Amino acid sequence: MRESITNGFVVTSVGALSTLRTFTLLTGSLLAAAASAAEDDFATAVLTPFWRSQPMTESMFFIQSSADSRPRSALLFKPSRLLKVVSATRETTFTEGIDYRLDPKSGVLELPPGSRIPYKTFDQLHPLMSSDEPKISLQAGDPLRGLFFDNQDGYHRLQVEVTYECQPGQWQGPTPRYAGDILPRLLKKLGEGDSVKIFLSGDSISEGYNASRFTGARPGCPAYGELFALAVEKHFGSKVEFQNFAVGGWQSSQGLKQVIDDRVGEQHPDLMIVAFGMNDVFRRDPAAFKQNIKGILNAVRQDSPATEFILISTMLGNAEWGMPMEQFALYRQALSELCEPGIVLADITAIWEELLKRKSFYDLTGNGVNHPNDFGHRIYAQALMAMLIESNAE
Template sequence: MFDQVKVNLLLVSIMGLVLAVPGGSRAQEAARTEWVGSEELLRPFWLGEVMEGESVLFIKDEKSGEARASVLFPIRKMIAVRSSTGEVQFEEGRDYVWKEGSREIVVPPGSRISTSTPESLRRPAKSQRHQLTHRDGNGEIYFGGELEYHKLQTIVSYAHEPGLWKAPTPRFDPGALPTTLERLRKQEPLKIVVLGDSISTGCNASGWAGGKPFQPAYPELVSRSLHARYKGRVDIVNLSVSGMDSAWGLTMVDKVVEAAPDLLILAFGMNDSSGRPAQDFQDKIAAAIKGVREKRPEVEVVLVATMVGNRDWVRLNQDLFPQYRDALAKLCGPGVALADVTSIWSEILRLKKDWDQTGNGVNHPNDFGHRVYAQVISSLLIPVD
């Protein structure tokens, strides 16, 4: 099995899926910078009547000079349009216009809001350190290793009618993760171990990249959500490594056991999607769960069905994402629950564009996307009030 693992990791590197940039001193500096996030930002976006901090990227029409982007819900009232750093609040009428009941926001010529063109989001073939061939064969998708897409995106907060989200959402089930829920309710310390790929390491969250507003990645956001709700201590041990897949995850069983988790978050699938069959993916995740539980039978598990990667990147097998989700669902039972990011991300892509919520252009979430991850996972343990 060891030789096969090496082969799989080599394939991942060849396929260009190891897209992380080492954090180094930048990550240490970011850790010393506090994110000032509101409780509203951690509330599941599909609940209520206010969307807080949705990201968009405005695409400019060269003929008219106007740029457009769409949000998820028809806007009833605009609350604020800000730069991605949160430092600049744009002025309605001057910087943007919108119509009540529409999902579209228009940026007129002369606006201070950042705009892009489809051409600017491409690069010539083999001109980047990662080969990200566009599905139409016309060059490569523009890769952003740190804050490149973050700087191009804009943050929108608005009011909308309730009950508009129709895609599947996580359901709080007190019987799904009963031991974890009991610890939270009793305010006993909870240790969460996260094992995943570059998404789980935090890639392209602004805090990971050392830029404003310094938002942490989803594992810390989950910890914050649970602490805010239950007031107990929640510790995160993150064993994730960029570029890894489910085969590597299986080799990490002893490390997971050594960390002594109460709750294990397993989050693979993006790097597997270069071609691993769904049954093989399921077998490896099942074996990892079994291996951990043989030595730590009381551990509970959240299986994360990954976000959907950019559909214009030829090296991702799009058919595998829903297959992986369904494979993970079959592993659920007492003490094992599914955090279905795949279904939610797919619906977002039905309504918007990948560039609206990507962190790197192809397979990482931005700040909004990391919050979606955290909202989906936290919803398994926090009931709707």
Template sequence: MPRSIRTVAPALLALMLAGPAQAAEPAWTYRPEAMRPFWEGEVMEGESVLFVKDGGQDTATASVLMPIRKILAVRNAAGDVTYEEGRDYAWAPGSREITLPAGSRIVASRPEDLRRPPGSQPYRLTHRDGGDEIMFGGKLEYHALQTIVTYEHDADAWDGPRPPFDPAALPRSVAKLEKGEPLSIVVLGDSISTGCNASGWADGAPFQPAYHDLLRLHLRERFGSDVRLANLSVGGMDTAWALTMIDKVVEAEPDIVIVAFGMNDSAGRPAAEYRDNIARVMSGVREGRPDAEFILVATMIGNPDWVALRQELFPAYRDALAGLRAPGVALADLTSIWSRFLALKRDRELTGNGVNHPNDFGHRVYAQTIAAALSPPR
């Protein structure tokens, strides 16, 4: 193992090892609009923002991904408070910015609220500017600060990547779904894939499931198939650990394997080694399960302000996975989507824990992007 991983990774891996909360009685129900790809249509469903008063100003602002044509709803992240235009927020048609007037009931933070003194948290989350640490959110801390916006926009407003559907990429799995036949999925990944910081995982309203369960529900509802999903993911793990799980994957008899690593590897594993590990996982699974197909997930980008993450490795890993595409192997490119997100918004608006997990909106984007490899646009 390279020295950079041995010296940097322990804190990174420890951060991933927190187990999920006890499952609560779910209040969340499947709605097709929640799984409509955000890049399609003219409505953005439940985009997360976090209002901040920058530069000592009393006015808080936040930006959405696309120019607003009409705001349909603004709610707290739990979904149980709906805010009023004029009283709680203001916006201008064609703008991406939403502003909170004086007296707004919407939660607003200051930049210093999202930082902590060095050594005051369980994990070292040193900010890249060398000052205080990034605030860590173990469960619902960022969720409580975020606001959810549903709005109309022009049909061509999204100028970022649009995940394609290629029926030739995963022919066996796509055929099973189209025929309504049972489909067996195995997920092998890190803490993102265990479901960390989805509100359901954290036992908080609106109790939205993590991306893997969203995917299962979506495929079952759309195709009527009996979709079975075995999640073998473990927090803190990387592609080296994935090699030890090949027999477990085969035992689950998957039709399709979702392989989702990169966040923990990004402490320093070279892209060539990352690629080789993923290739060996696929080769090993196919020795015991010759017809298995794969969706390789290029991970979301971790907080650019956290020094433990080598940002240049995220696109390098994505490119390495792209080179493994072949019949029976598809790429779900969250890296490129997140790169565009971070050009338009701040990490604090997309994160579940402050550094390397998605929030509810991010888990939906994960599920939508992976589903795009299996289901054609409507």
């Protein structure tokens, strides 16, 4: 067992594979002394969801689709005024007219010759399997080509962060509904400022891949579970004990076994977030997935009947990798069928479907195939937080 204190968190790691990180978020003066200004900014950014944000901040990844075109990337919303463009690490500020040009009508940024902003050509994004480029083989498609893949900060260092003003009301996609009537025990405790326990069970996305804090890159944005816990504490003033049981590569069946073997319910969490699906979809068996998730709920409730749950339908994977894209909606439906008083769905799948109508998958990914970047983790946390703040839900 290893224990350390970092930015106000008590971090406990147990075991090599099934790493358990326990984060005890401290309140009051101790939190103020321990938390960095950047961490406070990350929590603040979660309190207002992207569909209400003014100004808006999002990530971009530039792609040159052909030799006779310039590298381009599209903003989610049409901007009224561009405020700044910085590297995703926030170490470099780029200059309009020199590093990028904005078409205000289309909301597309284009890189002129000599731009300092990195980009990828089509061939670089789809390297030959015989090359030395970092890549992963395709699940389906051309066996000679792979997909640019980096499970550390490779994508992060190629992305930029854009902040701009825009007219409100441009988001036409789904937004979470306030869950006060579905999670009454949790909201009552938070409303009274009582301390709460929030647990997270999931796969690599929930473990933290590829948030910049997880990969050790700047600016050190926490993964969505930590972001959510920080935002809950900041908004409600409650002490939050956050435990993350997620393990990379796991499917729901392994999550079920863990919850049973470790008797997670005996710790009596107030809220249990369950977030599987990205790995499960390859099995093409939503019925089995539903039974596994139901088993997790029942196992926790057996020892802790008062625990309430948020089920997360996963972000979409990269269609170019050859993922079974038709399965994501089926797995979301399986989760929705489990919802009842005390169990609510955070439909990240639906949000991603809408995002990809405007944004490239590569604008949102941290590894190129199935993990979110900092912006993606922030979207996850914002969706969760919107379910607890009535004014942020629709």
